[in-house]
Amino acid sequence: MKKNEPRTLEVDYLTRVEGEASLTVRLEGDRATDVRLAIFEPPRFFEALLRGRSYLEAPDITSRICGICPVAYLTSACLAMEDALGVTVEGPLRALRRLLYCGEWIESHGLHVFLLHAPDFLGYPDALSMAKQHGEWVQRGLRIKKAGNSLVALMGGRAIHPINVRVGGFYRAPTRAELESLLPELRWGHDATGESLEWMARFPFPELERDYEFVSLRHPDEYPIAGGRVVSSEGLDIDVRDWDAHFVEEQVPYTNALHARRVGRGAYLCGPLARFNLNFDRLHPSVREAARRAGLSVPCRNPFRALLVRLVEMLQAFTEAIRLIEAYEAPTVPHVDTPSRAATGYGASEAPRGLLYHRYTLDADGTIQDARIVPPTSQNQRSIEDDLRVLAPQLASRAHAEATRLAEQAIRNHDPCISCATHFLTLKVERT
Amino acid sequence: MSTRGRVIGLGQAAAGDDQVGLAVIEHLRSLGAPECLELLLAPEPSALLSLLETPAPVVLVDAVLATPAGEVLVLEPDELEQRGLSTMSTHGVGVSQAVALARLLSPSGVSPSIRIVGVSISRPERFQRGLSPEVAAAVPRAAEQVLRAVSSHDPGAFPCMSPR
Numbered sequence: 250m251k252k253n254e255p256r257t258l259e260v261d262y263l264t265r266v267e268g269e270a271s272l273t274v275r276l277e278g279d280r281a282t283d284v285r286l287a288i289f290e291p292p293r294f295f296e297a298l299l300r301g302r303s304y305l306e307a308p309d310i311t312s313r314i315c316g317i318c319p320v321a322y323l324t325s326a327c328l329a330m331e332d333a334l335g336v337t338v339e340g341p342l343r344a345l346r347r348l349l350y351c352g353e354w355i356e357s358h359g360l361h362v363f364l365l366h367a368p369d370f371l372g373y374p375d376a377l378s379m380a381k382q383h384g385e386w387v388q389r390g391l392r393i394k395k396a397g398n399s400l401v402a403l404m405g406g407r408a409i410h411p412i413n414v415r416v417g418g419f420y421r422a423p424t425r426a427e428l429e430s431l432l433p434e435l436r437w438g439h440d441a442t443g444e445s446l447e448w449m450a451r452f453p454f455p456e457l458e459r460d461y462e463f464v465s466l467r468h469p470d471e472y473p474i475a476g477g478r479v480v481s482s483e484g485l486d487i488d489v490r491d492w493d494a495h496f497v498e499e500q501v502p503y504t505n506a507l508h509a510r511r512v513g514r515g516a517y518l519c520g521p522l523a524r525f526n527l528n529f530d531r532l533h534p535s536v537r538e539a540a541r542r543a544g545l546s547v548p549c550r551n552p553f554r555a556l557l558v559r560l561v562e563m564l565q566a567f568t569e570a571i572r573l574i575e576a577y578e579a580p581t582v583p584h585v586d587t588p589s590r591a592a593t594g595y596g597a598s599e600a601p602r603g604l605l606y607h608r609y610t611l612d613a614d615g616t617i618q619d620a621r622i623v624p625p626t627s628q629n630q631r632s633i634e635d636d637l638r639v640l641a642p643q644l645a646s647r648a649h650a651e652a653t654r655l656a657e658q659a660i661r662n663h664d665p666c667i668s669c670a671t672h673f674l675t676l677k678v679e680r681t
Numbered sequence: 682m683s684t685r686g687r688v689i690g691l692g693q694a695a696a697g698d699d700q701v702g703l704a705v706i707e708h709l710r711s712l713g714a715p716e717c718l719e720l721l722l723a724p725e726p727s728a729l730l731s732l733l734e735t736p737a738p739v740v741l742v743d744a745v746l747a748t749p750a751g752e753v754l755v756l757e758p759d760e761l762e763q764r765g766l767s768t769m770s771t772h773g774v775g776v777s778q779a780v781a782l783a784r785l786l787s788p789s790g791v792s793p794s795i796r797i798v799g800v801s802i803s804r805p806e807r808f809q810r811g812l813s814p815e816v817a818a819a820v821p822r823a824a825e826q827v828l829r830a831v832s833s834h835d836p837g838a839f840p841c842m843s844p845r
Contacts, residue, residue, distance in 0.1 A: 298810065313694045316724030360727050364774055376774060377782050388786055391730055398728075410694060410724070 258644065258656050274637050274644065274656060281641035284634040285503045286660075299620040304330050304589060304611050305416055311607070311622065312410055315666060317360070320353035320401060321600030323414045324475050325622075329607040330416045332490075333594025334587050341580040342418040348428075348573045349404040349414070350474045350598070351566040355397025355438065357601035358521075358559040358566075361664045362449075363390025366556050369658040370452040386448065389441050393563070396438035399431055400570060418584030428574045435574070439567035443539055446560040450543035454553045455655065457640060461550065461632060462514060463523035466599055472531040472565055473524055475598040480527055481517065482548075490595045492606050498623065509628040516631035519603030520663060521558040525549060536565045552636055552662040559601075559664075589615025600625055602664055626666045633663050684737045685719040686831040687792070691726065691743040691776065698750070698802035698816045701823070702742040705798070708824045718831065726779040733783040738794035740830045742823060743776055744816075745799035751815035752801040753822045755830060761797065796830045798823050 258274040275283035295314055299307060308326040312319035324346060331338060338346065363386070364376040373379040380387040403423060405411020413420050464485070468477030479495075480486050487495055498507035511517050529537065529547045540546075540561045545554065591613040597606045603625030610619040636659050637644070644652045690706035692699050706720050714720055719737075723729055733739055745754060746767045754766075758780040761767070767775070774782070776797065783791045800819045811817070 313696075316693050319724075360774075364727060375778065377778055377785065380782055380785050384786060387782075391786070394727075395731060 258653055272637070272656065272660060274641070276641060276645050279642040279645050281638045281644075284637045286630050286634050287503045296620045296622055299609075299617045302617050304333070304587075304609065304615040304617060307607075307609060307617065307620070308414055308416060309410075309412070312414075314622075314624075316410075317357050317666065318353060318600045318602070318605075319410055320350050320405065320414075321598055321605050323405075323411060324350060324598040325596045325600075325605045325607040326609075327414065327416050328475060328596030328598060329594040329609050330596070330611075331587065331594065332596055333592040333609060333611050334416075334590060335592070336417060336585055336587050338418055338585060341422070341578055342584065344573050344577065345404065345419060345422060345580070346414075347471075347474055348570055349401060349411070351570040351573070352397045352400030352404065354474075354566040354601055355563050355570075356394045356401065357397075358563045359390055359394035359397060361601075361661075362445075362556060362559050362563075363387060363394070366559075366658075366661050366664070367449065367452075369654070369661060370449070370454070370556065386445070389445065393438045393441055393445070396431075396434045397566075399434065403427060403431065415584055417587040418580070418582075420583060422580050422583040425577055425579060428577055432571065432574055435567055435571050439564065439571065442560060442563045442567055446539055446543050446557060446564065449560060450557060452556070454551060455643070455658070456551070457553060457636070457643075457659075458550045459552060459632075459636060459639060461518040461522070462511060462516070463526045464511070464517045464519045464628075465523040465527045465604060466597060467528060468531065470531070472528050472533075472562075472569075473599050479597065479604070481511070482523075482527060483511075483514065485511070489597045489606070492595065492597070492623075493608070493621075496606075496623070496628075498627065506627045506630065508630050509623060510631060516635055517628070518632045518663075519625050519628050520555070521562055521601075521603075522549060522552060522555045523603065524599060525558045525561065532561070532565055533568045536561060536568055539564055552659070555662050555664075589613065593619075602626060602666060603628060624666070629663050629665065633660060633665065636662070684735075685717050686737050687719045687721060687732065687735050687739045688714075688827055688831070689721045689723050689729065689732055689739065689741050691723050691729075691741060693724065697811075698800075698813055699744050701744045701800045701802060701812060701816050701820065704812060704817070704820050705742045705800070705823045705827065708820050709827065712824065725774070726776045727774045729776070729779040730783050730786070733780065733792055733795065734787055734790040735792050737792060738831050739792040739796070740827050741776060741780075741795065741797045742827060743797065743799055744802045746804055747799075747801035748803065749815070750801050750803045750813065751819040753819055753826050754797075754799040754801065755826050756797045756799060758795055758797060766799070798826045798830060 255277045271287045273285045274281055308323045311322040311326045314322055368376055368379040406413035463482040466473035466477040467480040495512050498509045501508050526548050543557050593610040595608050597604055606623040608621040609617055612618055640659055690702035692702040694700050758777045761777040800823050802816055
């Protein structure tokens, strides 16, 4: 076909949790005249479901929103409830919460990097095809992911929908011996992740520089997981309680998911690339060095390099998990008391895909009167669409199959929680 | 390594009919499933990769997008793609691909007998609590097919499975 003929790239894929999502990119010459990422997301339903339920039920109910990120929902819900109740979880309990979250980062990023994203860079249609040529790397990735699963299973009580987490801490704290039993595999996972980062750093990365506004949590001492202030690369620096004054969600006609934007600015990006750019100085020194060796520096504005940033975050998670276990002293009680009161609470944590914000209003009995959940995927939708607009000249210059593969890869850069089945792209050419 | 027959329910709780695989596992538990059966849950297909490593038969239970809703299908993993059927998948690794990947990476370790008991569901328009009536009605029939699928593998290997 001729390069200047208008054509439409159409992406359609099915997901388990979020329903269907589709992408339409209409190209006219080198310009994208229409880009639509349409996502169906269930959190609206959960917000309605939460009303009238006990504050103690919120973590468990919301953790069922996502089979990949239950810990993120558990943690954001607990933080918001504890904020409402005036309770602070500190010391060993806070360390345990962070350790659990490290497990989720490892398993979620591991799944994405090795099974979903790496095949794109190597030119394979799916993980199965990649495994035929690079079986040892896929095996390695699966074992890395399993190390994260083991951490979540031990800390959360089970691998699917962890049940050991509650407002105020845990139902049962693990023993030191239980945690130490994980150390050999975590140490192996750390080293294997470092080797994977060195290998994937040699992948061919498409050229794309984006002027994102990055948004993430920032903590005085730690790489952000839970706790800290909400900051951005454009100077935002607010308490989580002030989120609603600075971010809004809007309905757009072609998608069931709300679009988030910065008040007075517009699209922004949360997730690994945002965390990395805003918190590079909070990474462990050895992890910073590994990132530099992989060719990463700040600012990193190429979304395709998010593949490497996820590996950097996995390396950070392994490093932290090992440190936390080595320093672990079992808490005297598994949770702090959380007597109910009428209040509104705000909580945010860094899910693998980005900042996950929860807000709850409780009555005096601790019954939820109002709930709001803002997941990272809805926050990133506009930026994903903008990526494809900027990528339009590259899409326009490619043949159907190649253009659709690149569009698919660009979507996967952000690991939206609507990850795509293989061969989900079809290309329709409109001739005028 | 466990030689108990392994039944793995796939699905997302609180995601309407997609959770039918989990409901079948719950039903088997409520029936007092034989001790020779190991009942497990998997949030998404990539979790299957390690769970399929067993010498015992494995039965996967999942929602399948097909009409009419509420039908129970017993399939080999390869049949999903051959028949154009789709299980719902969170993260891009479908059930049939997870099985193929497990067999590729661990040819001697993966169960020699893997079957899928699928319950047909309609494409979800919105998520809801619980199952729709037609899919809920299929749960006991699906549980029955699970038990048949395990015992048909090698009836002598599972003496605890009473004939049904």
